[in-house]
Amino acid sequence: MKNSKFSLLLVLTLVLSIFLAACGGKDTDKSSGTKDEGEKTTKTESAQEIKVLDSSEIPTMDTVLAEGSTSFTYINNVGEGLYRLDQEGKAVPALADGEPTTNEDKTVYTFKLRDAKWSNGEPVTAQDFVFAWQRAIDPKTASPYGPYMMNGKIKGAQEITNAAAKKKDYDLNTLGVVAKDDKTLEVTLEKAFPYAADVFAFPTFYPQNEKFVTEKGDKYASNAENMIYNGPFTMTAWDGPAGAEWVLEKNDTYWDADSVSLKKITVNVVKDSGAQVNAFESGDTDVTGLLSSDLVPTYEGDERMFSELSASVFWLKMNQKNDALKNLNIRKAIAQGFNKDDLAASILNNASVPANYMVPQNFVNLDGVDFREKNGDLITYNLEEAQKAWKAGLKELGVDKLTIRYLGGDTEASKKIDSYMKNQLEKNLPGLTVDLESVPFAVRLERDNSMDYDLQAAGWGPDYGDAISFADLWVTDGGSNRMAYSNKKYDKLIKDAQTELATDPKANFEALQEAERILLQDDYAIAPIYQRAENFLINPKVKNIATYQYGPDYCYKWVTVE
Template identity: 70%
Template sequence: MKKSKFSFLLILTLVFSLILSACSGGDNKAGDEKPEDGEGTTGETANVPQELRMLDSSAIPTMDSVLAEGSTSFTYINNVGEGLYRLDQNHKPVPALADGEPQISDDNLVYTFKLIDSKWSNGEPVTAHDFVFAWQRAIDPKTASPYGPYMMGGKIKGAEAITEAGAAGKPYDVTTLGVKAIDDKTLEVTLEKPIAYWQDLFAFPTFYPQNQKFVEEKGEAFASNAENLLYNGPFVMETWESTDAEEWVLTKNPNYHNADQVKLEKITVNVVKDSNSAVNAFEAGETDMTGLLSSDLVPAYEGDERMLSWMEATVFWIKMNQKNEALANVNIRKAIAMGFNKEDLAASILNNGSVAANYFVPKDFVTLDGEDFREKHGDLIEFNAEEAKKYWETGLKELGVDKLELRYLGGDTEAAKKTDAYIKNQLETNLPGLTINLESVPFAVRLERDNAMDYDLQFAGWGPDYGNALSFTDLWITDGGSNRMGYSNEKYDQLIKDAQGKLATDEKAQWEAQQEAERIMLEEDAGLAPVYQRAANILLNPNVKGLAIYNYGPDYSFQWVTIEGEE
């Protein structure tokens, strides 16, 4: 989801924000220069209840770190769990359960970590064996982890071979994965090849530990509710009944090794999908923070210090399932990708600072020697109704039909329905003979159907998982864990393989390979239909200080939040 998904981390001095990227306060517009980082604890907190009330737009799909794949899950898992590293207040990965930096072999492939003393919420120690168990579980094809193969494949030694064997129905051995417990406090990790962003990797929730005894005792009930989970992070789930829960409560974890840093005692989260209802709750003093505001509400809060606006490193697009015969046709894909006015969508429908995206690697995400990744190719696939119609007619002729009917899988939130209805209208207007059937479903259902490739067109988005363009470019390799739309191009695959392998330590060459891969995927193949890069707006109680917001991986951390009294 984190997505973004996708800008730097801010610890706000006056306010905080939500979702995947850095933010700017007051009446700043998305994309404006952002305020300086700060600790955000200038007021008095004595005698002020350290309780945060907040709204989220969706339920939590899963709290199992091995099965999680969306930003909502990753965010809460990040706040109740911890791995070898975690992102700090300055958006830097720092040792967490790792006792300082690891010992690294001369070839940069073998990492030996010593672990600090830490406990699970049941009082048992966190050990190196917990990491081994969790990582092996994540890569085991029987587990069907959506992120295990994606995050480990080509990175952790043996991961790719295990995944390939499982997919082919051949025998495999998860113990061949490059992770080993030398003893309770020593973990050895072997990489497939040198990785520049290894610290970001080991801060990601997929690499968190799990207690084998607890997981196996719980069986299918594991992670089904708060009682069937263990915690080793700043907070614990006090209440969370299931993936359908409309409310959940986090409380401070007294067993956390850095518990003295955590001031917040309680976080109550309620699911509110309707933006108007969220604003009404905020104005009535029933919540400290709304979810994202719908575009019709943004103008009313222009200049209001309580509204925060920021650009995310998150890009939304339309996935085209190329298992569908029609969508396997490049001319049909080009017609769809060019057939809707994304500039008008961003300006009139979203109206929140989001910008049209003619790319899938976002702007203002990564730079090299002061140059943004986007500067070389810029826009790769733009709206052009006339060209779209030409491609459409050619594609229909090649298919031997004069009309097409496609299922469009979208979200069930207010904002999602508006966006999907607009795109449906645009495509049906600009591509004669096209009928689109909208299917609006909850986020968890959309994830299930994406995994099963049960759609024709799907509106989706992505926020980066680590601070490298590879977090976007390696999504579309053939049979990649997050591809799930049947896109395949040998030249693309080779460029990304080179970027991850022989070019991994040559940043300029790695960039150029990825930039060419993006050009091929969009300009030549129209493998994806980019829509927009998201800006976000929320309402926030100014008494809430110090939330850390990340532009990749989990959206934010509550670890340093305080609630201050009225000035």
């Protein structure tokens, strides 16, 4: 899920002017009162406001249409579901009033909802969940995440998807979510699985107010004026997907408002990492986006830099709609044909590590043993083998050269990585021309959905704390596949892991490890590049930003300003 979040002088001028105008300068922790003669100025409680920089715009705030980390992060801050990730990243009851009751085989969950309100004063009801989940699975909505998150998990979801694919009638009321009354929600699963709470905490499963959504129609969630909220904050300013600034303010109608100290969060989009750092050093922002690799060494050991190895893995997707990329040897050559160790050390240089795998290290384990231990490194840089496969692939295709489009990002960091990859592949695979196309994140999502690319630099942050969050990406015709990959043996392993092996941890692990081996060593379906380390600057007075290994990136619910 989690894909990466002007002239320099122009950017800095814009950033400074916006922040100074909107936030009245940077003396936010001093009293604004005057001092009497002979009286010293005294400090009052710091203003509970922060200024944040992001490197990408928000593509959508509609929970059922969202699919990128930026959308999910801000949806999580203005919305809430049955569960929410707490400060330690554990899913805990939120709109659910305590843990649900279940039947004996844990396939039927009955939730009692707490008293909670939408920002327009209306109560949050069980029917709001039914409406949102049905809307997410309805093929007419074209939700990119609804089928992906529900098929194989929520009873009836797969049948709805299959019927629509065959152009047959379907009934949304067959989805396993029922409002027994305003405060009672019953959810039926296809089969019990251990990470159900993580799933219920994910933004795709948030409720929506049917009356409000219906009245707004196509305008719903198109900007701040066309949304309502049930989470810690409301969005008081946002002009829509093209908007480069948005404002969140405390939601006084939130059921847990007493836990929220922040009054205001102002976010501005600045894609240049150097400009973000300059704004931070001048005191005009409190939190930056992710730092580019050239800036990380400067802050090594600085208490203001937050740094950790995340669970996000980046790879090249190879679209097998392209005749050349249908060829196993061509894919093998590309996957082995770039020096990812050099990329991590010289280009990234930010504690990110080379990825020779799909499921990240230090993410999930069984009895203290990391998932990675059995499979280890599956695809490494091997120039000799890459060139051998390349030569064989060209011969099989009956050509001596190829031109392949490479879909990349438009941020500073993305451009550096993509340029390196283009150089490596063209240098190491004679006869290959890589046409690099750098586009904004929202455009890349659109082109991924329409499969309008050959190679694509993409990344994935898990949606819940289980290896299946990576493994089920590549099932045949899966909602996130979008590269025409298909392997029946792989599909069976994933289905088994989701059904009969879901409650057998050892067998489940082994099935997913074998699926990963097939995907990479047998099929070279994707070309892993690196596992990302996240580094950003944060003002020391800003405390308790929650960062997550899966789901949304950050939560500001518990943030305080000292």
